[in-house]
Amino acid sequence: MTGMVEHTQLILDGTKIAWHMDRVQAWERGERVAPITIDMALTRACNFGCEYCYAMLQENDRKVINQRIIYEFLEDCAEIGVKGISLVSDGESSISPVFVDAIRRGSELGLSMATGTNGFVLTRAKLEEILPHLTYLRVNISAGERERYAEIMGVKESWFDRVCQNIRDMVEIKRRNNLPVTIGLQMVLMPQYADQILPLARLGKELRPDYLVIKHCSDNEDGDLGVDYDGYQKLYDTLREAEAMSDDDYKVVVKWSKIEAKNQRSYQRCYGAPFMIQMSGSGLVAPCGMLFNERYKKFHIGNICETRFKDIWASDRYWEVMNYLASPEFNAQKMCGSLCLQHKVNETLDAHRKGLITLNEPEAAPPQHLNFI
Amino acid sequence: MLTEDTPSHLDYDDLVARYNTGLVDNLRSFGFHTDYLDMWVPDEDVARSLLNLMEAAATVGCPALSLRLGAESLASLDFAGFEAAAAGRGRVVLTREGQGAILSVTELRAPAATVVAVNRTEAKRAADTAVAAAAIARPLLQPQDLAPLYSAAIAALAAAVPAPVCPPANAIKVTAQRDGLVLDAWIEPQTHIIRAVAHHGARSPAARGLAEAMAQAVMGLPVLEAADHGMIRVEFTLRGHIAHRPVAGIVTPEAADPAFALGSALLRDLLAEYRRVTGFAEIHNDFDPGPGPAWMAADEDTRRRMLTDALAADGFPLALIDISAIEYHVRVVLSLSGELGADAARALVALERCIKRRVDDRLELFLSELKDSNQTRRLSEQGAEKP
Numbered sequence: 001m002t003g004m005v006e007h008t009q010l011i012l013d014g015t016k017i018a019w020h021m022d023r024v025q026a027w028e029r030g031e032r033v034a035p036i037t038i039d040m041a042l043t044r045a046c047n048f049g050c051e052y053c054y055a056m057l058q059e060n061d062r063k064v065i066n067q068r069i070i071y072e073f074l075e076d077c078a079e080i081g082v083k084g085i086s087l088v089s090d091g092e093s094s095i096s097p098v099f100v101d102a103i104r105r106g107s108e109l110g111l112s113m114a115t116g117t118n119g120f121v122l123t124r125a126k127l128e129e130i131l132p133h134l135t136y137l138r139v140n141i142s143a144g145e146r147e148r149y150a151e152i153m154g155v156k157e158s159w160f161d162r163v164c165q166n167i168r169d170m171v172e173i174k175r176r177n178n179l180p181v182t183i184g185l186q187m188v189l190m191p192q193y194a195d196q197i198l199p200l201a202r203l204g205k206e207l208r209p210d211y212l213v214i215k216h217c218s219d220n221e222d223g224d225l226g227v228d229y230d231g232y233q234k235l236y237d238t239l240r241e242a243e244a245m246s247d248d249d250y251k252v253v254v255k256w257s258k259i260e261a262k263n264q265r266s267y268q269r270c271y272g273a274p275f276m277i278q279m280s281g282s283g284l285v286a287p288c289g290m291l292f293n294e295r296y297k298k299f300h301i302g303n304i305c306e307t308r309f310k311d312i313w314a315s316d317r318y319w320e321v322m323n324y325l326a327s328p329e330f331n332a333q334k335m336c337g338s339l340c341l342q343h344k345v346n347e348t349l350d351a352h353r354k355g356l357i358t359l360n361e362p363e364a365a366p367p368q369h370l371n372f373i
Numbered sequence: 374m375l376t377e378d379t380p381s382h383l384d385y386d387d388l389v390a391r392y393n394t395g396l397v398d399n400l401r402s403f404g405f406h407t408d409y410l411d412m413w414v415p416d417e418d419v420a421r422s423l424l425n426l427m428e429a430a431a432t433v434g435c436p437a438l439s440l441r442l443g444a445e446s447l448a449s450l451d452f453a454g455f456e457a458a459a460a461g462r463g464r465v466v467l468t469r470e471g472q473g474a475i476l477s478v479t480e481l482r483a484p485a486a487t488v489v490a491v492n493r494t495e496a497k498r499a500a501d502t503a504v505a506a507a508a509i510a511r512p513l514l515q516p517q518d519l520a521p522l523y524s525a526a527i528a529a530l531a532a533a534v535p536a537p538v539c540p541p542a543n544a545i546k547v548t549a550q551r552d553g554l555v556l557d558a559w560i561e562p563q564t565h566i567i568r569a570v571a572h573h574g575a576r577s578p579a580a581r582g583l584a585e586a587m588a589q590a591v592m593g594l595p596v597l598e599a600a601d602h603g604m605i606r607v608e609f610t611l612r613g614h615i616a617h618r619p620v621a622g623i624v625t626p627e628a629a630d631p632a633f634a635l636g637s638a639l640l641r642d643l644l645a646e647y648r649r650v651t652g653f654a655e656i657h658n659d660f661d662p663g664p665g666p667a668w669m670a671a672d673e674d675t676r677r678r679m680l681t682d683a684l685a686a687d688g689f690p691l692a693l694i695d696i697s698a699i700e701y702h703v704r705v706v707l708s709l710s711g712e713l714g715a716d717a718a719r720a721l722v723a724l725e726r727c728i729k730r731r732v733d734d735r736l737e738l739f740l741s742e743l744k745d746s747n748q749t750r751r752l753s754e755q756g757a758e759k760p
Contacts, residue, residue: 046401047402123429124428154401297740328609329615356656
């Protein structure tokens with residue numbers, strides 16, 4: 001597989017926490033552990049208007065992450081031991097003026113950098129700059145046909161053509177330069193988008209990214225986005241048909257574990273947050289993206305636009321919030337939205353804490369994207 | 374939407390200002406809604422910013438651009454360097470005009486592909502968080518042998534006379550034993566709830582205190598909940614306050630004091646024995662105690678009064694606290710003003726501790742939701758066409 005020789009396995013439906021046992025053991029000893037992965041955005045804004053956008057529910061005080069702030073943040077991350085930073089979260093980071101700088105600087109500091117993007121403004125020159133510094137680039141694309149793309153993602157039909165061209169460009173640049181970056185497509189599947197599963201799988205086969213992942217849509221604890229979790233079951237055959245389009249260099253992967261889980265959680269404590277925190281494009285540091293809205297202010301820890309991240313991480317407030325999530329005061333089954341980013345890590349650590357599984361460093365070779373747990 | 378901009382000369386500084394304002398003011402459908410400007414992302418470096426704009430324009434087939442640069446942008450532009458970098462992308466001409474200049478770009482074309490050498494930086498950081506010495510197992514003899522946060526509570530429990538055990542007739546007795554300590558539980562088979570608990574065989578006052586704490590904590594819980602979270606509850610109850618933490622990081626019972634490991638093992642043994650005896654196989658634990666009967670029996674006005682009485686008793690300024698709603702019986706939604714609103718994150722934590730302690734342990738506090746003011750979404754919700 002071109003450019004994917006350093007690791008052997010791509011885990012898209014699971015967690016890699018077991019490959020970070022040193023940090024798990026430190027956590028169990030009650031030590032302060034730095035997050036392995038931070039998921040963040042460089043802005044809250046987005047040039048798209050997707051129907052399913054969870055960020056609509058995450059409104060909080062806007063602040064601007066400029067070059068000085070992001071550079072200091074990245075330096076702090078490297079200093080305290082953060083390993084990977086994904087630019088996804090609650091905004092379209094590629095429209096931030098510091099997008100390219102952030103990726104390059106993070107990579108130079110030894111951090112694994114990644115991004116999830118709609119891909120629209122990723123011109124060829126920008127791709128040439130950022131791809132050598134990325135572990136993965138994932139394009140959010142929830143339809144395989146122009147008209148439906150425009151409907152679902154809230155943009156003009158012509159933007160579909162531009163995004164497809166940008167994907168072709170990134171695949172071509174990766175191959176030409178034999179870059180180790182993984183290029184993926186992601187479909188956020190609502191049951192009413194069933195008609196786009198196969199067209200998108202076919203489009204992926206034509207554009208030749210490394211993978212297409214099809215995932216559920218998250219909702220908040222009140223179900224404000226109206227996701228019909230029972231509706232996914234009717235799509236299983238179609239999803240399997242899409243998976244069957246995989247070949248040696250293009251994988252169609254369905255996040256079955258989350259789709260089949262519907263919105264059920266096996267755990268009540270949130271142990272994953274210290275290993276994997278999320279930050280809003282406003283600079284807000286919170287344990288989880290589902291807690292970005294001002295409504296959840298009691299979980300808000302600080303803002304990198306006001307305080308250095310290393311100071312936020314070392315603050316009593318940070319550990320007070322993290323401990324709240326791990327205490328009997330908190331119940332993720334009752335107080336959280338559905339299937340959060342930390343879900344698989346939570347599931348694994350909870351089972352480990354309950355003695356249901358024994359977490360050991362796997363003997364298998366480390367998977368790809370190890371620092372994005 | 375940053376509004377259409379089609380003058381003969383685009384005002385570069387105005388475009389940048391509108392872009393940056395839009396990043397803060399717009400949530401979704403951000404952009405100028407002009408083909409080449411929609412693909413443009415400015416940069417703090419004026420030369421890179423202009424190159425980005427040239428590429429965006431060339432990408433959508435625009436042949437030329439004319440830009441007015443203000444004095445500040447012009448001063449920070451290294452024109453010679455920019456001209457050299459722009460050479461493959463179009464012809465650029467700069468004409469002075471007052472304090473600023475007009476930048477004309479013609480013969481725009483997309484940049485040619487270039488081969489970029491792969492030069493990924495090796496990770497340079499030192500090893501992860503320093504590894505502390507492993508906890509050393511030790512005999513548990515006196516309450517003082519536990520971490521100081523717990524010793525007073527354990528001493529009191531060790532000295533207390535246990536309440537008499539009255540197991541219900543239909544309950545199934547199961548027993549777990551470790552290190553001489555025997556834990557008996559009587560569990561109702563219909564509900565799997567622990568209805569009575571007894572312990573004996575503790576070899577020290579500290580072990581007796583810990584056993585009594587366990588017995589009190591798991592009484593009335595489903596046996597699955599007792600095994601899953603029993604010791605977390607014991608540790609939390611003995612500590613007495615979430616703000617008092619025995620370790621710097623995350624508090625787990627075993628991190629707080631290795632002595633708690635005995636309790637965790639006993640409670641899991643109890644569940645295993647119950648499974649063996651009854652065939653109970655459930656592994657999904659969604660136990661939620663819910664609010665207590667006093668709160669559930671109260672009407673809305675009474676609940677609000679209970680909350681305000683509790684807050685007043687702890688000296689919180691009621692004039693700065695508005696109870697907006699009580700949702701799903703347990704979520705109390707507040708609006709805060711004055712000094713409480715100024716540091717709402719900390720205020721909420723303090724207020725929540727107060728009402729949990731004084732009113733009901735299951736209550737949660739939130740602020741009113743901040744709604745997005747995005748035009749696209751509002752129009753969509755109203756059934757109108759998207760722009």
